[in-house]
Amino acid sequence: MTFALVVAADEGGGIGKNGELPWRLPGDLAFFRRQTTATLDQKKRNAVIMGRRTWESVPDRFRPLPSRLNVVVTHDPNYDTAGKAIVxxxxxxxxxxxRAAPDIETLFIIGGGVLYRDALAHPACQTVYLTRIEGHRDCDAFFPPLEASFVLAEASARHEENGVGYVFQRWERERFTPASASGSTTAEAARSQSTRRGPLSP
Ligand SMILES: NC(=O)c1ccc[n+]([C@@H]2O[C@H](COP(=O)([O-])OP(=O)(O)OC[C@H]3O[C@@H](n4cnc5c(N)ncnc54)[C@H](OP(=O)(O)O)[C@@H]3O)[C@@H](O)[C@H]2O)c1
Structure with a gap:
């Protein structure tokens, strides 16, 4: 079972500062919520997997992220989420x-920088939903550059909120499968399937 990453990063890879997002973009938050919540099978839900610091950056009243299985990664096996998430x-x-939960459709890694690094190096990492924020912000958490095996499958029109410009992108890891012998790759297949979860828009 492959998994996807969802991230908003500026042109320097910046994603966070002092445990918070460096920007206020309601359109991106709406995209994140829809992308990680929507399922093809109405009886299923998705899982959102996050590092301990990202979990702690979510205000208590918004935890767990609703309608999704929340998983928190930490080296502390006794970490207390008050029963709101799996540790x-x-x-x-x-x-x-x-994967062991019977009703999970898609696994999403949702940050932060430490967990993204591990996730991008994992062979099951297939898709990256990247909101590319224009410019450079003052950040202390970063998203690493994507390897050349990731190809841009889709990009939205430019959006702007609060003076910040951004574009939604979908990147797919290109793999050489039996289909590639006949000239097509998983990325091309992904491109032709287009957006099974709806358009890349807020
Ligand atoms: N722009 C975006 O899309 C986005 C998304 C998410 C978060 N953020 C921002 O990113 C910042 C947080 O990111 P961060 O890099 O500081 O922290 P993080 O990745 O959220 O959490 C790091 C912690 O998670 C645990 N962890 C991570 N990988 C692990 C692994 N492979 N095995 C065991 N434990 C692991 C460790 O917890 P322990 O120390 O407990 O062992 C580690 O200290 C915040 O500013 C947040 O707002 C931005």
Whole structure:
């Protein structure tokens, strides 16, 4: 079972500062909520997997993120989420706990910088939903550059909110499968399938 990443990063890869997002973009938050919540099968839900610091950055009244299985990754097996999330002690542990739930459709890694690094290096990482924020902000948490194996499958029109310009992008990891022998790759297949979860828009 592959998984996807969802991230908003500026042109320097900046994603956070002092445990918070460096921008206020309601359109991006709406995209995040829809992308991570929507399922093709109405009887299923998705899992959102996050690092401990990202979990703590979500105000208590908004935890857990609703209608999704919340998984928090920490080295502390006794970490207390007040029963609001599953605790996992590694990325692999998080993936297997989420996969073990019978009603999970898609696994999303939702940050932050430490967990993104691990996730991008994992062979099951297939899709990156990247909100590319124009310019450079003052950040202390970062999203690493995507390897060349990721190809841009789709991009939205430019949006602007609060003076901040941004574009929604979908990147797919190109793999050489038997289909590639006949000239098509998983990325091309993904491009032709287009957006099964709806358009890349707020
Ligand atoms: N722009 C975006 O899309 C976006 C998305 C999410 C978060 N953010 C921002 O990013 C910042 C937080 O990111 P961050 O890099 O500081 O922290 P993070 O990745 O959210 O959390 C780091 C912590 O998670 C645990 N962890 C991560 N990977 C692990 C692994 N493989 N195995 C075991 N434990 C692991 C460790 O917890 P322990 O120390 O407890 O062991 C680690 O200290 C915040 O500013 C937040 O607002 C931005």
């Amino acid at each position: 996992a002690t590694s990325l692999e542990d998080a993936l297997s706990r989420a």
